[in-house]
Amino acid sequence: MTKLYQAFTKYRLTIYMFGDTNQCDPVEPTDMFYDYFTSIPVSEMCPRRVEMKYIEEYARYDPQTRDLLTKFLKSGTIKHQFQPPKDSYDNICYLNKTRHVTQECCNRFTENLEYYEIDFKYQGHRKKYKVAVGMPMLVTQNIRNKNMFNMEQYNIDNIGESEDGNLIFTLNDTTFSHSEFRESFIPAFCVTVYKYQGGTISTPYNIYDVEKMDKKQLYTALSRTTELNHVHLDTTKLNPKYKIRMPPHYVTVNSYFNDDYHNGQIYKITFEHNNKLYIGSSIRNLQERLNEHVTTKSSAIYQYKSDNPVITPIIRAHCKDRQELNRVEAEYIRYYQEQAKS
Numbered sequence: 001m002t003k004l005y006q007a008f009t010k011y012r013l014t015i016y017m018f019g020d021t022n023q024c025d026p027v028e029p030t031d032m033f034y035d036y037f038t039s040i041p042v043s044e045m046c047p048r049r050v051e052m053k054y055i056e057e058y059a060r061y062d063p064q065t066r067d068l069l070t071k072f073l074k075s076g077t078i079k080h081q082f083q084p085p086k087d088s089y090d091n092i093c094y095l096n097k098t099r100h101v102t103q104e105c106c107n108r109f110t111e112n113l114e115y116y117e118i119d120f121k122y123q124g125h126r127k128k129y130k131v132a133v134g135m136p137m138l139v140t141q142n143i144r145n146k147n148m149f150n151m152e153q154y155n156i157d158n159i160g161e162s163e164d165g166n167l168i169f170t171l172n173d174t175t176f177s178h179s180e181f182r183e184s185f186i187p188a189f190c191v192t193v194y195k196y197q198g199g200t201i202s203t204p205y206n207i208y209d210v211e212k213m214d215k216k217q218l219y220t221a222l223s224r225t226t227e228l229n230h231v232h233l234d235t236t237k238l239n240p241k242y243k244i245r246m247p248p249h250y251v252t253v254n255s256y257f258n259d260d261y262h263n264g265q266i267y268k269i270t271f272e273h274n275n276k277l278y279i280g281s282s283i284r285n286l287q288e289r290l291n292e293h294v295t296t297k298s299s300a301i302y303q304y305k306s307d308n309p310v311i312t313p314i315i316r317a318h319c320k321d322r323q324e325l326n327r328v329e330a331e332y333i334r335y336y337q338e339q340a341k342s
Contacts, residue, residue: 094209105189
């Protein structure tokens with residue numbers, strides 16, 4: 001996103017973004033939830049929002065699914081009799097404890113195959129599963145040096161042994177040691193709804209924990225299908241009406257705090273014909289801030305205004321007041337000064 005915004009500010013590109021605002025909100029690793037849709041950079045790059053029309057021949061799912069989802073988004077209710085859950089290697093859940101389905105699928109998949117029991121490490125927990133060649137595996141973290149990323153799915157191509165007797169796993173023509181494999185993958189038979197966003201399932205699958213999901217989460221789970229009759233769930237567990245469960249609001253209401261500084265950002269200004277660098281902070285539109293620099297004689301940028309100054313964001317700085325934003329700015333000034341010395 002930062003690189004895209006830098007290109008936009010430098011070249012004034014025309015940016016098109018496509019997304020489904022009904023998808024469930026991601027699980028954040030911290031207690032702060034960041035909404036890109038309402039962020040300053042996205043608002044600048046895409047000031048005009050348009051609701052895209054449904055075109056059946058280009059859609060992921062069939063008209064029956066479209067009709068059900070349209071009514072569901074309007075009313076929050078579902079009036080459809082789904083087929084009950086069945087044996088399937090594709091399952092969506094809400095609760096991590098429902099991943100016991102993965103154990104059952106692994107046992108079923110390896111029933112007549114040579115298998116190995118691997119003690120996987122995932123989200124701070126350890127769980128032992130049987131694995132065999134051909135089993136679908138889910139990437140659980142970005143493996144940048146091997147061009148594999150979180151939520152991608154690959155099948156096990158081969159399981160062998162190294163010269164020292166340790167297991168070696170091959171996926172997508174890439175080999176992994178036993179430790180790499182157990183820390184970077186997990187069997188892909190039952191995945192939480194959060195990780196299934198953006199995915200497509202063209203075979204029958206089950207949705208579990210529907211009574212625990214909110215409106216966006218159930219919408220996400222249902223909209224992964226290509227055909228409505230592929231969706232299997234326990235209809236009796238559906239809630240009478242679904243609502244959007246709002247993320248918690250963590251901003252302290254106090255006169256000492258200023259909400260404007262939640263949009264704080266650290267930026268840099270560079271020039272076309274010299275290697276000077278200016279680090280600053282702002283809570284406003286960066287292009288407006290640059291205009292202030294080149295029109296204010298007291299600004300350090302003013303004397304270089306004819307040298308094509310370019311402003312680009314470095315980092316979002318969610319601060320409580322100007323004092324805290326100044327401290328973050330000072331840290332980045334020191335950082336770049338040390339970089340220049342080295």
